[in-house]
Amino acid sequence: MDRNRENNDRKDSQNTNKFTTKMQKKLVVLYFLVLLAFAGLSARLVLINRDNGEQYKRQVLSQQQYSSRTLPFKRGEILDSKGTKLAVSEKVYNLVLDCKLMNEKEEYVEGTIAALTQCFDVSESDIRSYNEQNPTSQYHVLQRQLTYDEIAPFQELQNNEEQGKYIQGVWFEEEYRRVYPNNTMAADVVGFTSKDNVGNYGLEEYYNDILSGINGREYGYMNDDSNLERTTKAAVDGYNLVTTLDANIQGIVERKLQEYNDTYKNAAREGNGAQNVGCIIMDVNNGDILAMASYPFFNLNDPRNTDMLLGQHVVNEQGTVQDTIINEETLAGFDDDTLYRQLNALWKNYCISNTYEPGSTMKPFTVAAGLESGKLTGNETYQCNGSLTIVEGQKPIKCHSYRTGGDGLVTVEGAIERSCNVALMKMGQAIGKTTLLKYLQDFNFGLKTNIDLAGEARTASLVFTEESMGPVELATASFGQGFNVTMIQMVAGFSSLINGGYYYEPHMVSKITASDGSVVRNIEPRLLKQTVSESTSAKIRDYCKAVVVGENGTGHTARPAGYIIGGKTGTAETQPRGNNQYVVSFIGYAPADDPRIAIYVVVDRPNSDKQDDAKYATRIVKSVLTEVLPYMDIFMTEPLSEAEQKELEEQQIAYKQQLMSQVSGNDVSDNDVGGEEGEDQEGGQAGEGSQSGEGTGNEEDNVNRPAMEIDPETGYGILPDGTRVDPKTGDAIDEDTPLDLPEPNLPLNDGQNQGDEGGDNSPF
Numbered sequence: 001m002d003r004n005r006e007n008n009d010r011k012d013s014q015n016t017n018k019f020t021t022k023m024q025k026k027l028v029v030l031y032f033l034v035l036l037a038f039a040g041l042s043a044r045l046v047l048i049n050r051d052n053g054e055q056y057k058r059q060v061l062s063q064q065q066y067s068s069r070t071l072p073f074k075r076g077e078i079l080d081s082k083g084t085k086l087a088v089s090e091k092v093y094n095l096v097l098d099c100k101l102m103n104e105k106e107e108y109v110e111g112t113i114a115a116l117t118q119c120f121d122v123s124e125s126d127i128r129s130y131n132e133q134n135p136t137s138q139y140h141v142l143q144r145q146l147t148y149d150e151i152a153p154f155q156e157l158q159n160n161e162e163q164g165k166y167i168q169g170v171w172f173e174e175e176y177r178r179v180y181p182n183n184t185m186a187a188d189v190v191g192f193t194s195k196d197n198v199g200n201y202g203l204e205e206y207y208n209d210i211l212s213g214i215n216g217r218e219y220g221y222m223n224d225d226s227n228l229e230r231t232t233k234a235a236v237d238g239y240n241l242v243t244t245l246d247a248n249i250q251g252i253v254e255r256k257l258q259e260y261n262d263t264y265k266n267a268a269r270e271g272n273g274a275q276n277v278g279c280i281i282m283d284v285n286n287g288d289i290l291a292m293a294s295y296p297f298f299n300l301n302d303p304r305n306t307d308m309l310l311g312q313h314v315v316n317e318q319g320t321v322q323d324t325i326i327n328e329e330t331l332a333g334f335d336d337d338t339l340y341r342q343l344n345a346l347w348k349n350y351c352i353s354n355t356y357e358p359g360s361t362m363k364p365f366t367v368a369a370g371l372e373s374g375k376l377t378g379n380e381t382y383q384c385n386g387s388l389t390i391v392e393g394q395k396p397i398k399c400h401s402y403r404t405g406g407d408g409l410v411t412v413e414g415a416i417e418r419s420c421n422v423a424l425m426k427m428g429q430a431i432g433k434t435t436l437l438k439y440l441q442d443f444n445f446g447l448k449t450n451i452d453l454a455g456e457a458r459t460a461s462l463v464f465t466e467e468s469m470g471p472v473e474l475a476t477a478s479f480g481q482g483f484n485v486t487m488i489q490m491v492a493g494f495s496s497l498i499n500g501g502y503y504y505e506p507h508m509v510s511k512i513t514a515s516d517g518s519v520v521r522n523i524e525p526r527l528l529k530q531t532v533s534e535s536t537s538a539k540i541r542d543y544c545k546a547v548v549v550g551e552n553g554t555g556h557t558a559r560p561a562g563y564i565i566g567g568k569t570g571t572a573e574t575q576p577r578g579n580n581q582y583v584v585s586f587i588g589y590a591p592a593d594d595p596r597i598a599i600y601v602v603v604d605r606p607n608s609d610k611q612d613d614a615k616y617a618t619r620i621v622k623s624v625l626t627e628v629l630p631y632m633d634i635f636m637t638e639p640l641s642e643a644e645q646k647e648l649e650e651q652q653i654a655y656k657q658q659l660m661s662q663v664s665g666n667d668v669s670d671n672d673v674g675g676e677e678g679e680d681q682e683g684g685q686a687g688e689g690s691q692s693g694e695g696t697g698n699e700e701d702n703v704n705r706p707a708m709e710i711d712p713e714t715g716y717g718i719l720p721d722g723t724r725v726d727p728k729t730g731d732a733i734d735e736d737t738p739l740d741l742p743e744p745n746l747p748l749n750d751g752q753n754q755g756d757e758g759g760d761n762s763p764f
Contacts, residue, residue, distance in 0.1 A: 073213030102169030111166025359572030362480030428478030
């Protein structure tokens with residue numbers, strides 16, 4: 001029995017061992033089969049990925065939900081030399097509606113629409129209509145360029161625990177809006193941007209690539225069963241421009257141009273005080289442009305506002321200025337093309353884009369050419385009988401003194417002082433056309449200055465060549481008639497005449513910085529050449545000084561009280577000759593014995609029955625320098641006469657009145673600032689332009705600008721004439737006896753105070 005049981009157990013054990021061994025073999029086979037299957041599957045996946053991977057990838061991606069938005073760059077700022085912001089970019093928000101998300105629940109629709117109409121100027125009916133027609137739309141802009149203050153009330157509702165849960169499908173898209181804090185200041189220098197953030201005119205256009213950054217991007221995707229995954233590529237902001245402009249000097253210049261227009265507007269005919277008025281102030285020792293302005297102005301924040309077109313001349317399809325004046329009636333009749341043409345004319349910078357015949361401001365250049373070439377010694381004398389016959393049988397070319405019998409016997413200095421055309425024509429004959437053209441080229445006439453502003457005019461075809469200059473053309477060119485220049489050419493060339501002969505390329509930007517303030521690039525002054533020697537330059541300074549202080553000088557009315565300056569008047573007759581229309585100008589420098597700045601004012605066709613009078617320009621120069629020189633800490637060079645003392649006191653009273661009106665809350669724009677009225681003064685002669693001859697034809701809201709600076713150490717106000725005042729009352733003060741005694745007169749001293757890259761090809 002026991003033996004049988006033992007045998008049975010032995011048999012069971014043997015059977016179990018057989019089963020286990022058998023199963024192990026089967027499992028091994030199964031393992032290898034599975035492994036082989038995985039290997040085959042892997043091989044198949046590799047083949048599928050190789051042959052059809054992109055197709056399946058697209059199928060998968062098409063089933064995923066994506067979100068992607070642009071992260072806008074911030075356009076760089078434009079600043080003056082002292083940090084005043086001329087152009088900035090401020091963050092704004094577009095109000096975007098996602099209808100698909102809003103329509104997930106009916107209560108979302110009602111709650112969202114109610115919040116939108118409560119906080120924004122949007123139409124409920126328009127929103128409902130759009131939603132019904134586009135229920136799956138995920139991007140519909142309801143309002144653009146809202147400020148943070150405008151969206152804040154809505155965000156408060158969104159964040160409200162009760163109301164916020166019913167507001168769905170609304171988000172704010174960030175972007176930047178270009179803003180010009182000073183509205184009209186330096187409008188045609190700064191330029192403006194279009195809606196696509198691209199610069200137009202001025203610095204905005206010239207430095208568009210520098211000011212522009214690179215947009216960033218935020219990517220994301222989300223499956224129905226997964227979380228949102230995002231990848232962000234940050235935007236790269238544009239660089240900033242630090243300009244050579246001084247906002248205070250620029251403000252003074254613009255105010256004086258506005259005052260001129262206010263004085264002469266509609267004086268002899270309908271329209272502005274002149275067809276164009278321009279002014280440039282330049283540092284003669286490095287080419288920095290401290291101020292550049294032309295009238296009429298326009299508001300950079302609203303450049304298409306047509307108000308500033310009123311009083312301007314109509315420009316036809318060929319770009320020619322017409323006699324017709326733009327008024328409300330003519331403006332209403334403009335079609336879009338005509339209106340845009342007038343706006344383009346307004347946006348152009350007269351100081352660099354327009355050309356004209358320079359007139360007698362060219363005479364110092366002619367004399368310099370003669371002295372430097374050795375054709376003149378400076379000791380010559382000339383007899384002027386009022387006219388000079390150049391070609392026998394042709395009409396003589398007259399001098400400004402023709403009606404009085406001529407200037408008589410004049411020296412080289414006297415010819416500049418009196419602005420004698422006859423003497424200059426005789427000098428031109430002595431110099432010869434080859435030498436004169438050579439020096440005109442040296443002074444960059446006919447070439448671009450390559451100032452860093454968009455829109456500089458090309459003048460290569462508007463100047464004489466060896467072939468086009470005959471005896472008559474040589475005669476008229478010697479006193480600035482018959483060929484065209486730009487204002488920037490004149491002031492750059494003249495600066496080299498009086499600074500020792502050193503020609504600096506005029507420039508507007510001194511530094512490029514990153515958004516963190518680090519300096520990307522310093523733009524150093526660029527000395528291009530020496531046009532004349534130091535000795536010739538010294539003689540020209542003496543000759544031009546006589547224009548202002550000499551007994552017979554034509555520029556007496558340009559002299560600011562307490563200062564000796566030098567310069568030259570100009571009165572150029574426009575084409576066609578005999579139409580009694582003139583471009584009058586004054587180009588000068590200060591101080592006379594140690595020049596620091598050059599100033600050039602051009603008045604194109606003054607609104608007057610008698611246009612040929614340089615005093616339209618000299619009065620502007622005097623008015624500007626009266627404020628600019630003290631502001632620049634340039635000390636007076638001469639004692640004040642009683643009349644000058646009285647004049648400055650009257651100006652101080654006017655400044656006080658303006659200051660008080662500002663303190664009391666009255667709106668006083670920069671165009672309303674008080675100052676001298678430019679009363680007539682004796683001593684200056686009428687314009688001296690040619691009366692006959694040959695030649696080729698020539699082609700807002702204002703921000704309040706303070707009348708004073710604030711001294712950060714004392715808290716005193718500093719008026720443009722240097723007087724310190726109590727900023728609350730406007731009363732003059734003495735530093736040692738605060739608030740109640742008048743400040744002494746301005747300080748005296750003893751006289752010891754020390755467009756395209758490459759330009760045009762030479763036309764000569």
